[in-house]
Amino acid sequence: MLEVVNLVKHYGKIRAVDGISFTVKPGEVFGFLGPNGAGKTTTIKVCTGLLKPTNGQVRVAGFDIASETVEAKRNLGYVPDNPFMYTKLTAREFLQFVGAVYLGKGHAGIDGRIDEVLAMVGLAERADELIESYSFGMKRKSTLCAAILHRPRVLLLDEPTAGLDALSARQAKDAFGQLARSGSAILLTTHIMEIAERLCDRVGIINNGKLIAVGTLDELKHQASAPGSTLEDVFLSLTETADDNARRDQT
Amino acid sequence: MSHLALLFNLHKQILINTYWRTRRQQIITTLFLCGAIALVLGGGYAIQRFLLTEALDFVPAVILFGFILFWIFATAFTESLPNLVPRFYRSPDLNYLLALPIPANRVVAIKFLVAQLQSVRGVLFLTLMLLVAVGWALGAPWYYYLLLLPAFQLFALIPAGLGLLLGMALLRVMTARTFVRLAGILTWLPFVGIWVIPEVIGEDLLPLIIRVLDFFAWLDPVWAELIPLVSAAMFFNAIAAGELIQAGRPLLMLLLVSGVTMAIILWLARHLFYQGWLITQSAPSKTVRAPRRRSAAPRRTIAHAPWYALVVSEWHFAVRNGEMRLAFLGLLAMFAALIFVLAEGIILGEEPAAAMVVLTIAAAILIGRSLSVVAWRSCLYPPRPSPSDQQHQ
Numbered sequence: 001m002l003e004v005v006n007l008v009k010h011y012g013k014i015r016a017v018d019g020i021s022f023t024v025k026p027g028e029v030f031g032f033l034g035p036n037g038a039g040k041t042t043t044i045k046v047c048t049g050l051l052k053p054t055n056g057q058v059r060v061a062g063f064d065i066a067s068e069t070v071e072a073k074r075n076l077g078y079v080p081d082n083p084f085m086y087t088k089l090t091a092r093e094f095l096q097f098v099g100a101v102y103l104g105k106g107h108a109g110i111d112g113r114i115d116e117v118l119a120m121v122g123l124a125e126r127a128d129e130l131i132e133s134y135s136f137g138m139k140r141k142s143t144l145c146a147a148i149l150h151r152p153r154v155l156l157l158d159e160p161t162a163g164l165d166a167l168s169a170r171q172a173k174d175a176f177g178q179l180a181r182s183g184s185a186i187l188l189t190t191h192i193m194e195i196a197e198r199l200c201d202r203v204g205i206i207n208n209g210k211l212i213a214v215g216t217l218d219e220l221k222h223q224a225s226a227p228g229s230t231l232e233d234v235f236l237s238l239t240e241t242a243d244d245n246a247r248r249d250q251t
Numbered sequence: 252m253s254h255l256a257l258l259f260n261l262h263k264q265i266l267i268n269t270y271w272r273t274r275r276q277q278i279i280t281t282l283f284l285c286g287a288i289a290l291v292l293g294g295g296y297a298i299q300r301f302l303l304t305e306a307l308d309f310v311p312a313v314i315l316f317g318f319i320l321f322w323i324f325a326t327a328f329t330e331s332l333p334n335l336v337p338r339f340y341r342s343p344d345l346n347y348l349l350a351l352p353i354p355a356n357r358v359v360a361i362k363f364l365v366a367q368l369q370s371v372r373g374v375l376f377l378t379l380m381l382l383v384a385v386g387w388a389l390g391a392p393w394y395y396y397l398l399l400l401p402a403f404q405l406f407a408l409i410p411a412g413l414g415l416l417l418g419m420a421l422l423r424v425m426t427a428r429t430f431v432r433l434a435g436i437l438t439w440l441p442f443v444g445i446w447v448i449p450e451v452i453g454e455d456l457l458p459l460i461i462r463v464l465d466f467f468a469w470l471d472p473v474w475a476e477l478i479p480l481v482s483a484a485m486f487f488n489a490i491a492a493g494e495l496i497q498a499g500r501p502l503l504m505l506l507l508v509s510g511v512t513m514a515i516i517l518w519l520a521r522h523l524f525y526q527g528w529l530i531t532q533s534a535p536s537k538t539v540r541a542p543r544r545r546s547a548a549p550r551r552t553i554a555h556a557p558w559y560a561l562v563v564s565e566w567h568f569a570v571r572n573g574e575m576r577l578a579f580l581g582l583l584a585m586f587a588a589l590i591f592v593l594a595e596g597i598i599l600g601e602e603p604a605a606a607m608v609v610l611t612i613a614a615a616i617l618i619g620r621s622l623s624v625v626a627w628r629s630c631l632y633p634p635r636p637s638p639s640d641q642q643h644q
Contacts, residue, residue, distance in 0.1 A: 049349070049350065050346060050350055069354075070354060071352075073350070074352040076352075078350050080350075084343055084346065088269045089264060093268075097257065097260075098351075101351050101352060102352060105253065105257065130272075
């Protein structure tokens with residue numbers, strides 16, 4: 001599971017994340033929504049160990065990301081919004097490197113697992129071509145394969161379906177669902193409300209570094225006093241309310 | 252240790268796929284290497300034929316090696332500074348590797364070493380030509396030429412590492428923007444220095460050099476060889492003279508000092524890394540571009556000669572921002588000075604052969620800088636997505 005406890009992250013005087021706490025249980029898909037600049041990417045970067053928290057704690061599968069970094073990352077899969085690819089490697093070579101890092105060189109069954117994830121996203125036929133010859137969607141699928149190759153217990157997805165066509169997006173969503181059913185905890189950020197509505201068991205909404213709402217879709221609708229409305233309506237209502245409250249506090 | 256092996260194999264596979272994957276790549280790479288070797292040998296011959304023969308009558312070979320190695324030290328040190336941000340902190344795969352379950356210090360170490368090796372690429376051609384020239388003048392055996400490249404890389408590691416370390420320390424007290432500007436200026440110091448220092452110091456230069464040499468001679472040989480400059484000079488001198496046994500101790504001292512220095516540098520780099528990385532990640536770009544007039548006619552793609560493409564590429568680089576303009580002006584000034592010397596030699600007819608040597612050196616510097624420009628640019632500016640990718644975005 002993923003536990004974020006009272007996380008604070010400052011950049012100088014700017015409080016990018018201001019005391020947020022939430023938990024993503026095994027088998028759950030947790031949607032992390034917020035407007036631009038709300039603190040989503042900063043939160044994710046702290047969860048992946050790229051940034052050190054100013055205060056608070058992040059535990060990945062029971063390991064503290066700050067003090068037990070390698071063990072925590074070994075249980076983590078991460079798909080960034082702007083993924084980096086080694087364009088001078090083939091997808092197979094890239095996954096072999098990733099497999100060696102996560103599972104150890106010469107791990108039994110790694111080749112079979114590579115074939116399995118490549119088939120899952122429809123890349124099996126072009127696995128031995130250089131990544132530089134891939135389209136954007138294919139590169140994204142390669143990144144997804146790398147993130148799920150080692151069957152992580154926690155999976156962080158930052159805009160995972162951006163740039164994918166409908167079939168690829170469906171394949172990706174099926175892969176996420178399969179991982180969740182096998183017990184992985186999935187944290188997903190997206191600007192596409194339909195994906196969050198369809199995939200996520202619970203949703204957390206962050207604004208100006210604070211977590212302003214957490215719960216299932218029905219709970220959020222009740223909180224926003226907007227039963228029957230869409231997640232988009234709930235999101236806009238809650239973020240506007242939070243902005244109004246923040247302006248009132250400042251004055 | 253296994254993580255370092257994994258990262259090393261990763262870079263090795265990338266190199267193989269980049270330069271040796273297809274038959275066409277193998278042919279091009281082989282031709283390029285042959286051309287580079289021919290340029291180094293030809294330039295070395297020209298330098299030896301027209302410049303070195305008389306010099307070696309007055310200056311012992313070991314002193315000449317010392318001067319060349321001092322030049323390598325100065326240029327490797329200053330060349331590493333502008334590489335710190337683009338090749339290390341903003342290396343395209345650094346963030347990705349840091350997110351993997353690899354200890355951060357191993358990632359920092361391997362990326363630091365890669366940045367060091369890439370830092371000395373700009374001076375490689377010129378330096379190898381000089382070393383080939385000295386070897387040719389001394390009648391060095393065949394293994395001298397084979398050892399040049401690895402010995403050069405070994406010696407250049409220390410100054411490149413020190414330069415990167417200094418850069419990491421400077422980034423703790425200045426912004427990334429200020430540092431990049433300062434580094435761009437410093438990189439031209441050795442090239443300017445060889446013109447200015449003799450003029451400024453004047454007649455005191457030779458006595459100063461003699462005092463320095465006397466100091467090294469006064470030191471016990473073992474202590475003297477602890478200084479990398481001395482051990483490397485003695486190693487090259489022994490190899491050039493065909494005295495393998497004599498070369499053993501300076502080589503061991505050089506390896507020992509290099510190993511200890513690199514261990515200290517890497518230890519310090521790990522402690523200095525995080526703050527500099529944070530500064531360079533969050534530094535906003537303040538580049539202001541002039542609005543471009545859009546032409547109604549579609550652009551035609553024309554295949555240009557490589558030198559034309561290089562000039563155009565340098566121009567686009569130069570007008571991008573202040574730092575690039577500074578680097579461009581420096582490059583222009585240096586080539587203007589070299590062409591002036593060439594013209595003077597031809598016109599006055601005093602040393603036409605020296606003019607040929609200068610031309611060869613200019614070609615080597617041009618190739619070295621163009622390799623750095625192309626590599627730097629590909630590092631800083633990844634290839635744009637194809638139109639089909641842009642549609643999906």
